[in-house]
Every structure is written in structure tokens, then in C-alpha cells.
Amino acid sequence: MTDSTIQTARLGASGPEVGVQGLGCMGMSFAYGPVDAKASRQTLERALELGVTLYDTADAYGQGENEKFLSPFFTANRDNLVIATKFALSIPPDEPTRRVIRNDAPYIRQAVEASLRRLDVDVIDLYYMHRRDVNVPIEETVATMAELVREGKVKQLGLSEVTAEELRAAHAVHPIAAVQSEWSLFSRDIEANVVPAARELGVTLVPYSPLGRGFLTGSFTNADTELSSDDFRRQQPRFTGENAAANAALLEPIRAVAEAHDASPGQIALAWVQQRSAVHGLPVIPIPGTRKPSRVEENVAATRIVLTDDELALLEPIAGKVAGERYADMAFTSAGRE
Numbered sequence: 555m556t557d558s559t560i561q562t563a564r565l566g567a568s569g570p571e572v573g574v575q576g577l578g579c580m581g582m583s584f585a586y587g588p589v590d591a592k593a594s595r596q597t598l599e600r601a602l603e604l605g606v607t608l609y610d611t612a613d614a615y616g617q618g619e620n621e622k623f624l625s626p627f628f629t630a631n632r633d634n635l636v637i638a639t640k641f642a643l644s645i646p647p648d649e650p651t652r653r654v655i656r657n658d659a660p661y662i663r664q665a666v667e668a669s670l671r672r673l674d675v676d677v678i679d680l681y682y683m684h685r686r687d688v689n690v691p692i693e694e695t696v697a698t699m700a701e702l703v704r705e706g707k708v709k710q711l712g713l714s715e716v717t718a719e720e721l722r723a724a725h726a727v728h729p730i731a732a733v734q735s736e737w738s739l740f741s742r743d744i745e746a747n748v749v750p751a752a753r754e755l756g757v758t759l760v761p762y763s764p765l766g767r768g769f770l771t772g773s774f775t776n777a778d779t780e781l782s783s784d785d786f787r788r789q790q791p792r793f794t795g796e797n798a799a800a801n802a803a804l805l806e807p808i809r810a811v812a813e814a815h816d817a818s819p820g821q822i823a824l825a826w827v828q829q830r831s832a833v834h835g836l837p838v839i840p841i842p843g844t845r846k847p848s849r850v851e852e853n854v855a856a857t858r859i860v861l862t863d864d865e866l867a868l869l870e871p872i873a874g875k876v877a878g879e880r881y882a883d884m885a886f887t888s889a890g891r892e
């Protein structure tokens with residue numbers, strides 16, 4: 555590790571070690587307004603230079619476009635990075651607000667082949683079930699995923715937005731390396747059950763949307779008026795209308811802590827989630843998403859900020875005051891099923 559690169563953390567009980575902060579690549583092709591391929595490529599290169607080695611995508615992001623976009627970067631740096639992708643979720647092109655979820659074996663088998671083809675790699679390092687299809691027993695889903703490990707198509711298994719009970723049932727079939735779920739100063743529901751189960755089982759936590767989808771940076775305060783018409787955040791209850799105004803006021807203590815560290819609010823949000831590792835006693839590897847090299851530098855620098863007990867106490871009440879759920883339909887989340 556040099557002064558400008560980051561520490562590492564273990565991804566799953568049998569490794570590998572990866573940079574303690576990963577990079578969420580979704581916004582490079584999907585969900586958050588206009589894309590910029592050139593800036594995104596520069597962001598990927600800068601992240602790798604800084605020691606970010608875990609890169610997160612999914613087949614659902616732009617219906618395969620995100621995997622295709624990342625492929626040249628992944629193949630050029632194959633030995634120096636860890637590719638995480640996901641199956642289970644598809645969004646019908648003519649119905650952007652609808653989600654179709656499948657966890658059955660025939661679906662998984664075609665999904666993994668399609669991801670391998672788009673990524674142009676022989677093996678996926680970490681393969682997640684993106685969302686839970688409650689019509690399929692999780693044991694069956696993980697048994698199929700475990701076959702992919704035995705066949706050499708996938709190295710490690712992950713689950714996204716599962717309950718503690720689902721995690722335990724899955725882990726009994728095959729070791730689960732990572733759980734990816736929303737975790738931030740605004741979204742702490744996994745702390746009650748999922749995080750303790752992950753710690754007990756030796757599963758790494760990969761917080762997604764650690765910047766509250768950008769809201770915690772202060773870069774937007776109302777999705778209705780500030781974001782483009784196709785931006786996914788306009789579908790999320792906490793970023794629109796009266797909720798957005800109430801939630802923007804919750805950033806005040808974050809700004810106060812940021813000032814004390816000569817840091818940005820986003821850096822404090824990232825430092826807070828990183829420090830959950832010490833608080834809860836398990837490896838935590840957040841995957842903030844950005845398409846801008848300067849922001850990846852800013853985000854990586856947050857791994858070196860340590861918040862005091864007083865500062866943590868000041869930030870503690872925020873999540874309990876957030877207005878609005880994190881998704882319009884919470885049944886698609888672990889909190890909706892706990």
C-alpha cells in the first residue's frame with residue numbers, strides 16, 4: 555500500500571483480499587441520467603490505480619450494456635481485479651418501472667452464459683443472486699449456483715437483499731462469500747438481523763448505495779425537479795416531494811462532521827459505513843458508484859477518515875428520521891420480508 559492507495563479486506567472466508575472500497579459501475583450505463591463513456595473509462599482506470607479491485611455490475615444494468623461496456627477494461631486488467639456480476643432481475647424495456655425476478659435453474663444457467671459472453675471472460679469471480687424469487691426455495695437456487703462453481707464458471711457466490719434466515723439456509727448449501735445490500739447513514743435496516751448473521755457465518759458485507767444514491771453528498775435535493783425524467787431516483791419515495799425536503803434537512807449533522815475533518819459530506823457518509831466494520835466485527839467493502847475520476851479520488855480518500863465516538867453519536871439518529879422507504883415496493887428488499 556502506498557500513501558495514495560487503499561487498505562484491503564477479505565471477500566468471503568476463503569478470500570481473495572480486495573481494496574476495502576470497491577466501485578459500483580451501474581451508473582456508467584443505467585439508472586442515473588446521461589452517461590459519459592469517456593469519463594467512465596477514466597474513472598475505471600483511476601480507481602484501479604488507487605487500489606480499488608472489486609468492480610460491481612449486473613446483467614440487469616442497461617440489459618447487458620453495462621457488462622459489455624466494462625468488458626474491455628476487465629479483460630485488459632484481468633489478473634488485477636475482481637469481477638462481480640448478478641442474475642435474477644430483468645426490466646422489460648417498454649415498462650421501466652416493472653421488475654421481473656427469476657431464481658430457477660434454467661434461468662440461472664442461461665443468465666450465467668450470457669454474462670460470461672458479454673464480459674468476454676472464462677469465469678466470474680463473484681456471482682450474486684440479485685433479488686429473491688420467493689417462488690423458488692433458496693436452497694434450490696444456491697444448489698444451482700454451486701454447480702456453476704464446480705463447473706468453473708464462477709468462483710464465489712453472493713446474495714443481494716436476502717433476509718438473515720435466507721442467508722443461513724443458503725450458506726448451509728454452499729459457502730456464501732458476500733451479501734450485498736443497501737447500507738448507509740439513511741438505510742440501516744440490515745443491522746438488526748442480516749449483519750449479525752453475516753458476522754456469525756464469516757460472510758463479507760458489501761454495502762450498495764453507500765452515498766444514499768448521491769443524496770448524502772448533497773449533489774441533489776429533489777429528484778422531481780433536479781434529475782432527468784428517466785432517472786431511477788424519481789421512482790424512490792425518499793427523494794421526491796415533501797420527503798425530499800425533510801430528508802435534505804437531515805444532512806446538517808453530516809455537514810458539521812465534514813467541516814471538522816475538512817472533508818465533504820459524501821466522504822463522511824463513506825467513512826461511516828466503512829467504520830461499521832469495526833462496530834459490527836465483520837469485513838465491510840462499500841461500492842460507491844461514480845462516473846467521474848475526481849469523485850473516485852474523493853471517495854477512496856474517505857477510507858482514511860476515522861470518525862470519533864462523539865461524531866458517530868451525532869450521526870446515529872439520522873436513519874431513524876428518514877422520511878419515505880428506500881424503494882416504492884419494499885417486498886423486493888430483505889426488510890420487506892424479515
Ligand SMILES: NC(=O)c1ccc[n+]([C@@H]2O[C@H](COP(=O)([O-])OP(=O)(O)OC[C@H]3O[C@@H](n4cnc5c(N)ncnc54)[C@H](OP(=O)(O)O)[C@@H]3O)[C@@H](O)[C@H]2O)c1
Pocket residue numbers: 577578579580581586610611684714715734735761762763764765766767768769771773820841842843844845846849850852853
Ligand atoms: N444489489 C442491488 O440491488 C444494488 C442496487 C443499487 C446499486 N447497486 C450497486 O451499488 C453501486 C453503488 O450504488 P449507487 O450507485 O446506487 O449509489 P451511491 O454509490 O450511493 O451513489 C451514486 C451516486 O452518487 C454520485 N456520487 C458518487 N460519488 C460522488 C461524490 N464524491 N460527490 C458527489 N456525488 C457523488 C454519483 O454520481 P456520478 O456517477 O455522476 O459521480 C451517483 O449519482 C451501484 O453502482 C451498483 O453497482 C446494487
